[in-house]
Amino acid sequence: MNRRRTVHIAAAAAALSLPLAFAVAPAMAAEDATVSVLHAIPAGLGADSVDVFAGADLLIDNFTPGTLETVTVPAGSYDLAVYADGEGPDNGTPILSADGVAVPGGANATVTANLDADGAPALNVFVNDTDHLDAGQARVTVRHIAAAPAVDILVDGAAAFTNLANPEEAVTELPAGDYEAAVALAGTTDPVLGPTTLALAEGVNTIVYAWGSAADGTLALATQAVEAHTTPPVPAGGGSTTGTPVWAVTLAALAAAGVIGAGVRLATSRR
Amino acid sequence: MKRSRTAIIVLAVSAVALAASIAVINFSGPRQVDDVGSRDALTPATSSSVATESKAPASGSPSAQPRFESTRTDATKPLTRVQIPSPTRIVIPAINVDAPVDPIGVDDLGRVAVPTDVSRAGWYKWGPAPGNATGSAMITAHVDGVDQGPGAFFNLGELNVGDLVRVERADSSSLTYRVIARESFNKKAVPLEDVFARSGPPRLTLVTCGGPFDPQTLVYTDNIIVTAVPE
Numbered sequence: 306m307n308r309r310r311t312v313h314i315a316a317a318a319a320a321l322s323l324p325l326a327f328a329v330a331p332a333m334a335a336e337d338a339t340v341s342v343l344h345a346i347p348a349g350l351g352a353d354s355v356d357v358f359a360g361a362d363l364l365i366d367n368f369t370p371g372t373l374e375t376v377t378v379p380a381g382s383y384d385l386a387v388y389a390d391g392e393g394p395d396n397g398t399p400i401l402s403a404d405g406v407a408v409p410g411g412a413n414a415t416v417t418a419n420l421d422a423d424g425a426p427a428l429n430v431f432v433n434d435t436d437h438l439d440a441g442q443a444r445v446t447v448r449h450i451a452a453a454p455a456v457d458i459l460v461d462g463a464a465a466f467t468n469l470a471n472p473e474e475a476v477t478e479l480p481a482g483d484y485e486a487a488v489a490l491a492g493t494t495d496p497v498l499g500p501t502t503l504a505l506a507e508g509v510n511t512i513v514y515a516w517g518s519a520a521d522g523t524l525a526l527a528t529q530a531v532e533a534h535t536t537p538p539v540p541a542g543g544g545s546t547t548g549t550p551v552w553a554v555t556l557a558a559l560a561a562a563g564v565i566g567a568g569v570r571l572a573t574s575r576r
Numbered sequence: 577m578k579r580s581r582t583a584i585i586v587l588a589v590s591a592v593a594l595a596a597s598i599a600v601i602n603f604s605g606p607r608q609v610d611d612v613g614s615r616d617a618l619t620p621a622t623s624s625s626v627a628t629e630s631k632a633p634a635s636g637s638p639s640a641q642p643r644f645e646s647t648r649t650d651a652t653k654p655l656t657r658v659q660i661p662s663p664t665r666i667v668i669p670a671i672n673v674d675a676p677v678d679p680i681g682v683d684d685l686g687r688v689a690v691p692t693d694v695s696r697a698g699w700y701k702w703g704p705a706p707g708n709a710t711g712s713a714m715i716t717a718h719v720d721g722v723d724q725g726p727g728a729f730f731n732l733g734e735l736n737v738g739d740l741v742r743v744e745r746a747d748s749s750s751l752t753y754r755v756i757a758r759e760s761f762n763k764k765a766v767p768l769e770d771v772f773a774r775s776g777p778p779r780l781t782l783v784t785c786g787g788p789f790d791p792q793t794l795v796y797t798d799n800i801i802v803t804a805v806p807e
């Protein structure tokens with residue numbers, strides 16, 4: 306059930322041609338796509354307030370660490386760039402950029418501005434899984450975007466995902482409900498983050514990010530909720546199909562009263 | 577000779593027993609009800625999916641404002657579900673209903689796990705709760721049980737437009753709804769998207785069985801759907 310993907314990474318600093326193909330839900334014919342951007346570069350590293358551009362257009366203004374902004378954009382190919390606040394393509398050099406990010410209609414993706422395993426700024430693009438969930442089920446995605454070694458994700462005390470490295474993600478489905486989640490260095494069970502209660506809502510892909518820097522003591526969790534496709538259950542309800550049907554009860558009662566004792570004898574004699 | 581006579585007796589007795597039991601099962605005959613009222617007022621206005629055309633930026637230079645619709649959240653705060661008190665009891669004076677309500681989910685086959693005790697109703701806990709700002713809170717109960725007799729929603733088909741439904745909640749508060757529609761659908765034609773809607777105007781949807789009873793499968797062929805809106 307668990308799936309793991311190694312993510313397409315964009316590079317830091319220099320613009321990089323990056324033809325990213327997002328997964329598209331086949332039934333979606335809408336022209337728009339949903340793109341979220343997570344600012345996951347800790348404060349004090351030169352990106353405390355940034356502007357995010359898509360080509361010449363300002364996508365997100367005055368973006369600060371730990372915030373998530375979700376933008377509805379027309380399908381298309383975008384050159385994404387992150388500038389210090391107040392700067393832009395006309396008058397600045399991007400802190401981070403990724404060119405040619407393909408965003409098909411109906412896609413749902415998250416772009417993270419974060420630290421790579423060694424602590425350098427990086428852009429990552431993740432496709433958010435909105436595939437169908439059965440009634441009562443929830444999806445959880447964990448993404449390692451922290452300057453930290455590989456980790457294990459503990460759910461209710463047991464390792465649910467092991468050896469997850471920056472910038473990998475892992476996805477699974479669970480019955481909706483509350484879980485205790487923690488992050489430990491790979492192969493250990495002593496949490497470096499958490500444990501914290503994770504409320505997994507039915508029909509939702511709950512995405513948990515481990516971000517920050519282990520060396521700087523800024524490791525933290527961030528969360529994002531993305532609605533998945535669901536179908537309603539069948540209502541049923543009526544004419545209880547559980548229990549013993551009335552006719553059986555009636556026959557038993559009649560038999561007990563001796564009314565159909567002959568039937569019992571017949572059955573016996575036939576043997 | 578003797579055997580065949582006994583067999584005839586057995587058959588006759590069985591037939592009597594079966595007839596008696598069918599009479600018991602169909603204590604009210606087919607539960608066919610007519611539709612009254614309308615849910616039309618609840619149909620959400622069709623929102624155009626073609627948003628954000630607009631605001632072409634001045635050529636060559638970035639616009640001063642972000643171009644696209646967006647929402648910003650603090651991702652460092654844990655996701656919390658809006659806590660709404662669970663319904664604990666449903667009271668419908670017009671049809672003498674006063675039944676406890678249990679939170680219910682789905683069974684192994686993906687069907688709503690209606691309480692097997694027909695005297696109890698179930699609130700579909702994966703959908704909106706009564707009192708939620710949007711969507712349909714769904715409460716269901718068996719109309720009857722083959723071995724239990726009439727259920728909590730036995731007379732749901734007799735509810736009329738304007739009747740009041742009270743939902744008592746875990747925090748001792750209660751909500752009152754007014755019936756706007758009562759409809760009957762073949763189980764294969766139930767408007768599931770409406771019954772389980774998470775969006776749109778807030779309403780209470782009551783569901784039970786109705787229509788002809790199929791003695792083969794021991795189920796009714798229809799669902800009776802009552803829609804009520806906050807009073």
